[in-house]
Amino acid sequence: MIDESRNSMLEKYREFVRIPSISASREGVDEAASYLVDLMNSVGLRGEMMRSGGNPVVFGEVSNGSGKTVLIYNHYDVQPVDPAGEWSGDPFSAAVRDGRVYGRGSADNKGTLVARLFGIGEVLERDELEVNLKFLFEGEEEIGSPNLESFASENRQKLAADAVVMEGSQVDAGGRPTVTLGVKGLLYVELEEETGRSDLHSSLAAVTNGAPWNLVHALNTIYDGRRVLVDGFYDGVRPLTGEERRLVEAYPLDPEEMLNSCAVRELRSMKREELSYALLAEPTCNIDGLLSGYTGKGSKTVTPRKAMAKLDFRLVPDQDPARLFGLLEQRLRSVGFGGSISQFGMEYPVRTSAGSWVAKAMIESASESYGCEPVVMINGAGTQPMGIFTRTVGIPEGVSAIGVGDNLSRVHAPDESVDIGRFYQAVDHTARFLRAAGGR
Amino acid sequence: MIDESRNSMLEKYREFVRIPSISASREGVDEAASYLVDLMNSVGLRGEMMRSGGNPVVFGEVSNGSGKTVLIYNHYDVQPVDPAGEWSGDPFSAAVRDGRVYGRGSADNKGTLVARLFGIGEVLERDELEVNLKFLFEGEEEIGSPNLESFASENRQKLAADAVVMEGSQVDAGGRPTVTLGVKGLLYVELEEETGRSDLHSSLAAVTNGAPWNLVHALNTIYDGRRVLVDGFYDGVRPLTGEERRLVEAYPLDPEEMLNSCAVRELRSMKREELSYALLAEPTCNIDGLLSGYTGKGSKTVTPRKAMAKLDFRLVPDQDPARLFGLLEQRLRSVGFGGSISQFGMEYPVRTSAGSWVAKAMIESASESYGCEPVVMINGAGTQPMGIFTRTVGIPEGVSAIGVGDNLSRVHAPDESVDIGRFYQAVDHTARFLRAAGGR
Numbered sequence: 001m002i003d004e005s006r007n008s009m010l011e012k013y014r015e016f017v018r019i020p021s022i023s024a025s026r027e028g029v030d031e032a033a034s035y036l037v038d039l040m041n042s043v044g045l046r047g048e049m050m051r052s053g054g055n056p057v058v059f060g061e062v063s064n065g066s067g068k069t070v071l072i073y074n075h076y077d078v079q080p081v082d083p084a085g086e087w088s089g090d091p092f093s094a095a096v097r098d099g100r101v102y103g104r105g106s107a108d109n110k111g112t113l114v115a116r117l118f119g120i121g122e123v124l125e126r127d128e129l130e131v132n133l134k135f136l137f138e139g140e141e142e143i144g145s146p147n148l149e150s151f152a153s154e155n156r157q158k159l160a161a162d163a164v165v166m167e168g169s170q171v172d173a174g175g176r177p178t179v180t181l182g183v184k185g186l187l188y189v190e191l192e193e194e195t196g197r198s199d200l201h202s203s204l205a206a207v208t209n210g211a212p213w214n215l216v217h218a219l220n221t222i223y224d225g226r227r228v229l230v231d232g233f234y235d236g237v238r239p240l241t242g243e244e245r246r247l248v249e250a251y252p253l254d255p256e257e258m259l260n261s262c263a264v265r266e267l268r269s270m271k272r273e274e275l276s277y278a279l280l281a282e283p284t285c286n287i288d289g290l291l292s293g294y295t296g297k298g299s300k301t302v303t304p305r306k307a308m309a310k311l312d313f314r315l316v317p318d319q320d321p322a323r324l325f326g327l328l329e330q331r332l333r334s335v336g337f338g339g340s341i342s343q344f345g346m347e348y349p350v351r352t353s354a355g356s357w358v359a360k361a362m363i364e365s366a367s368e369s370y371g372c373e374p375v376v377m378i379n380g381a382g383t384q385p386m387g388i389f390t391r392t393v394g395i396p397e398g399v400s401a402i403g404v405g406d407n408l409s410r411v412h413a414p415d416e417s418v419d420i421g422r423f424y425q426a427v428d429h430t431a432r433f434l435r436a437a438g439g440r
Numbered sequence: 441m442i443d444e445s446r447n448s449m450l451e452k453y454r455e456f457v458r459i460p461s462i463s464a465s466r467e468g469v470d471e472a473a474s475y476l477v478d479l480m481n482s483v484g485l486r487g488e489m490m491r492s493g494g495n496p497v498v499f500g501e502v503s504n505g506s507g508k509t510v511l512i513y514n515h516y517d518v519q520p521v522d523p524a525g526e527w528s529g530d531p532f533s534a535a536v537r538d539g540r541v542y543g544r545g546s547a548d549n550k551g552t553l554v555a556r557l558f559g560i561g562e563v564l565e566r567d568e569l570e571v572n573l574k575f576l577f578e579g580e581e582e583i584g585s586p587n588l589e590s591f592a593s594e595n596r597q598k599l600a601a602d603a604v605v606m607e608g609s610q611v612d613a614g615g616r617p618t619v620t621l622g623v624k625g626l627l628y629v630e631l632e633e634e635t636g637r638s639d640l641h642s643s644l645a646a647v648t649n650g651a652p653w654n655l656v657h658a659l660n661t662i663y664d665g666r667r668v669l670v671d672g673f674y675d676g677v678r679p680l681t682g683e684e685r686r687l688v689e690a691y692p693l694d695p696e697e698m699l700n701s702c703a704v705r706e707l708r709s710m711k712r713e714e715l716s717y718a719l720l721a722e723p724t725c726n727i728d729g730l731l732s733g734y735t736g737k738g739s740k741t742v743t744p745r746k747a748m749a750k751l752d753f754r755l756v757p758d759q760d761p762a763r764l765f766g767l768l769e770q771r772l773r774s775v776g777f778g779g780s781i782s783q784f785g786m787e788y789p790v791r792t793s794a795g796s797w798v799a800k801a802m803i804e805s806a807s808e809s810y811g812c813e814p815v816v817m818i819n820g821a822g823t824q825p826m827g828i829f830t831r832t833v834g835i836p837e838g839v840s841a842i843g844v845g846d847n848l849s850r851v852h853a854p855d856e857s858v859d860i861g862r863f864y865q866a867v868d869h870t871a872r873f874l875r876a877a878g879g880r
Contacts, residue, residue: 184643188739196704202752203624203822205726206718208704209665212727212749220660225649264636264648264745265778278646286645287652288742289733294750299628299784301752301823302728305704309652310734312642312741338705344739382643383741 006424010101012039013114013423014094016076017103023077023143029055032076033139039114043121045135050155053147055139059158062124062133069132070358070437071161071395072120074113075141078105079412086414100408100417108411109167111404111418112426113137119402119430130438134161145385152392163358163397164389165433170405171422172375174252177366177429180400181359182379183386184283185315185349187324191215191332193307193339199293202301210303211339212292218337219309222328223285226268228313230331233283236319240281243354244378251276252375279381284314310344314383321346348387351379352397358437362401365432369425374401402429446864450541452479453554453863454534456516457543463517463583469495472516473579479554483561485575490595493587495579499598502564502573509572510798510877511601511835512560514553515581518545519852526854540848540857548851549607551844551858552866553577559842559870570878574601585825592832603798603837604829605873610845611862612815614692617806617869620840621799622819623826624723625755625789627764631655631772633747633779639733642741650743651779652732658777659749662768663725666708668753670771673723676759680721683794684818691716692815719821724754750784754823761786788827791819792837798877802841805872809865814841842869 016039021032033049033056040047040060049056055077081091081104089095091104101111123129136159138148152159169178193211200208222229240248255270269275288311293304315321329341352359354376366374386398404418404426405411456479461472473489473496480487480500489496495517521531521544529535531544541551563569576599578588592599609618633651640648662669680688695710709715728751733744755761765783772781792799794816806814826838844858844866845851 186741188741190739195706196702198703200702200704201822202724202726202728203719203754203820204702205724205752206722206754206821207698207707207709207715208702209708210727212730213663213665215730216656216659216727217665219656223653225653225657258647262636262640262644262648263638264640266635267647268649269647275647279643282646284642284645286642286741286743287650287656287732287747288642288740289735289744290652290655290730290747291732291735292727293729295729295731295748299630299750299752300728301626301628301726303726304729307727307730308735310739312645312739314643314646380643381646382641 009118009427010420010423013111014101016110016114017094017101017106018092020092021077021105021139022080023055023140024080026055029077029139033058036076036137039117043117044124045117045120047135052138052151057139057151058135058137060135062129064129064132066131066438068437069134069161071134071136071159071164071389072116073136073164073389074116074167075109075138076113077139077142078108078110079142083414088415096420099420101420101423102415102417104416106416106418107405107409108416109141111423112167112402115404115423115426116402116430119427120434122427122431123434128435128438131434134159148385149388149392152388156393159389159393161395163399164386164395165402166384166386166398166400167403168380168384168400169403170409173407175370176372177370177374178377178401179359179362179366179374180377180380181354182317182351182398183349183384184379184381185319185321185387186345186347186383187313187315187321188343188345189311189325189328190342190344191218191309191311191337191339193337194305196305199305200303202303205303208303211305211307214337215292215307215309215339218332218335219287221335222331228283228285230324230327232327233324236323237283238317238351240378247354247376247378248276248280249273251280251377253279280378281316283316283319286312288312315349316379317349317351319349321348347383347385348391349379350386350390350398352399356397358397358399361436362399362433365429365436366401368432369429402426402433449558449867450860450863453551454541456550456554457534457541457546458532460532461517461545461579462520463495463580464520466495469517469579473498476516476577479557483557484564485557485560487575492578492591497579497591498575498577500575502569504569504572506571506878508877509574509601511574511576511599511604511829512556513576513604513829514556514607515549515578516553517579517582518548518550519582523854528855536860539860541860541863542855542857544856546856546858547845547849548856549581551863552607552842555844555863555866556842556870559867560874562867562871563874568875568878571874574599588825589828589832592828596833599833601835603839604826604835605842606824606826606838606840607843608820608824608840609843610849613847615810616812617810617814618817618841619799619802619806619814620817620820621794622757622791622838623789623824624819624821625759625761625827626785626787626823627753627755627761628783628785629751629765629768630782630784631658631749631751631777631779633777634745636745639745640743642743645743648743651745651747654777655732655747655749655779658772658775659727661775662771668723668725670764670767672767673764676763677723678757678791680818687794687816687818688716688720689713691720691817693719720818721756723756723759726752728752755789756819757789757791759789761788787823787825788831789819790826790830790838792839796837798837798839801873801876802839805869805876806841808872809869842866842873
């Protein structure tokens with residue numbers, strides 16, 4: 001890359017950051033989608049706007065008759081700027097200070113999106129593209145992608161590919177890029193016990209257990225602090241391969257550092273490998289919220305008629321959230337829980353083999369671009385809608401990699417920023433990945 | 441009683457109700473205390489105002505050299521009128537409609553207080569008083585009697601008596617008066633678990649259980665839905681005597697009626713005697729409130745750093761709330777609960793023998809005044825500060841009886857009212873009780 005073209009990339013990136021495409025308020029969303037179509041056209045990709053149930057999807061396609069198609073997924077919307085007063089400058093100025101671009105969306109996810117487009121442009125320009133490409137850039141990721149599943153389902157043919165490259169990767173504190181070969185799934189559940197029509201004076205606890213005790217006793221039957229106690233919960237867990245075990249054990253997790261960054265009293269273990277296996281290879285059962293009765297200061301004696309708990313389960317391949325929801329219901333009914341059991345969200349886990357062509361191309365190109373071995377995760381500890389692509393569209397493989405953020409990027413927080421060198425590195429990584437994927 | 445004197449009693453009672461002595465706002469409290477002193481003087485009792493840490497205590501004493509002293513306890517403050525819009529008229533008009541006096545405080549507790557004073561006046565006038573009397577009328581009952589314990593402790597000598605007659609009794613739907621021979625005690629506790637300095641993304645539930653799970657697991661170790669699981673919790677429970685068992689079994693509780701009035705899905709049992717024993721003779725463990733993490737609509741994936749539970753235990757004689765708090769702490773620490781354990785209130789249980797002179801005099805006089813056997817409860821299912829008199833002052837016996845309210849009185853609610861016939865019956869009951877207590 002010559003300096004002039006690098007400067008032009010940086011300017012385009014900054015222009016894009018200046019469009020305040022906050023999906024929560026719909027501000028600037030259409031403008032950002034239009035800008036994106038123009039940007040795609042400028043690098044030789046034909047972008048088009050498609051209707052989803054909500055904000056437009058920007059779609060694109062380059063076909064060159066290759067047997068391999070890669071779908072690139074990113075989002076062009078951004079989080080709100082709150083707390084606005086805590087920014088050092090205008091969140092949409094895209095100001096450059098000390099070699100970093102500051103602005104909402106600079107890291108999540110506009111920088112990555114733009115870097116990928118320029119990387120693709122570079123390969124196209126040199127006529128070195130030997131895979132087919134498809135692009136899906138959505139405008140609702142920051143509000144939970146409410147229309148992505150239906151869009152994918154209605155456009156299965158159009159989105160069909162051999163692998164999907166998701167966003168969500170960044171460079172760690174040691175300067176190493178990350179290649180994540182999948183995601184954990186999710187099952188989100190709300191339990192609501194309701195024992196009667198009104199709260200009672202607590203002297204009547206003598207004759208009736210209130211809703212909170214029923215809820216506490218029910219919760220206690222589904223998780224013991226280490227293991228989920230629902231029959232069949234672990235049945236679908238796919239055993240790790242030798243290579244996957246090696247990757248988990250090589251994962252550079254520092255228990256002391258994790259204890260500090262979590263700022264908790266204790267972790268499940270202070271053994272590195274135990275923590276790595278838990279984080280990457282084991283499902284979780286978490287209480288997100290509890291509410292019942294009197295929660296103000298001091299005392300009020302009441303036997304509450306209602307009690308609510310929200311729970312999420314992070315799932316590993318090949319646990320099926322729909323099946324587990326059924327098993328959870330069975331378990332709770334079998335122990336006498338009489339309240340409502342509602343499902344508020346399901347995502348499917350994904351794990352792509354480290355030996356797959358897309359993983360190999362991504363790992364190899366990352367090590368070339370960054371000059372070090374990438375951190376390879378068998379899947380993320382969190383959840384992304386990768387399952388929509390693998391399950392709904394039927395794309396067999398998925399990875400998350402190529403990202404401009406680093407450990408200072410403050411994603412979703414004030415003063416979000418990106419190191420300009422990392423931006424160019426992601427352009428380079430994209431180009432190298434495409435060449436590797438094409439067999440060059 | 442001649443009609444003229446009855447009318448005069450009713451007018452004095454209504455005048456008293458018209459003074460809006462709401463302790464929560466301190467409105468009218470001093471005026472009510474002054475009115476009360478004047479009223480006591482008008483029936484031949486010398487009332488005096490005494491300072492407590494808060495609203496004045498009205499004290500009085502009549503001594504005639506008897507070997508027996510009865511302390512009469514009532515309160516002259518009232519609840520706020522909210523929801524004010526739901527009253528059919530002015531809450532402080534003391535309007536008479538259909539033979540009932542309407543007004544905030546008419547039943548709780550001004551009617552009972554005034555009826556007792558007139559009953560005592562009648563016995564004094566006829567020179568038939570053969571017990572010593574003391575009076576303690578407080579002005580903070582409706583805000584939880586925050587200064588009663590210290591007042592009693594500082595005035596032990598002045599309050600010394602052989603029995604205390606508390607307020608809190610009423611006539612049931614069948615027209616039967618109630619004589620209650622004690623109260624359950626109370627231990628109110630708040631548990632707060634705090635696992636770290638900030639809430640975490642719930643993917644980290646893989647490496648650390650959040651505060652709500654720790655709390656749920658701890659709660660589960662103290663109560664199984666029937667029995668409290670704290671070692672030594674039941675040690676202090678005094679076995680019932682044969683007479684007490686008879687009284688429990690004779691308690692007129694209708695399981696179907698209770699199920700309807702509680703408006704709950706189910707009661708602990710539908711057997712009358714089981715419910716009566718639970719209500720009167722067994723301690724309880726109740727959750728008053730639960731709070732942790734995200735409690736709004738929909739889903740948020742968070743591992744909360746804090747979780748709070750409020751609990752109350754209703755205790756039976758001779759369980760000691762201070763000792764049980766220590767045992768509860770031991771239990772929670774032994775199962776690894778690391779959060780705070782705070783005590784927000786303790787009251788001691790009381791049970792006076794049905795064969796004691798005060799109980800016998802009360803039961804006998806009630807049956808004369810009302811023309812039927814009273815309902816005799818070995819102790820109430822709820823809590824009153826009777827323990828302050830029995831334990832702090834050292835009065836050996838206590839009962840709750842003589843009250844003007846009935847099942848239509850709507851205590852603490854809009855349109856609180858008292859049947860005028862029940863008011864005169866309470867005057868008569870007071871007089872008969874004093875004669876019976878004096879051995880006439």
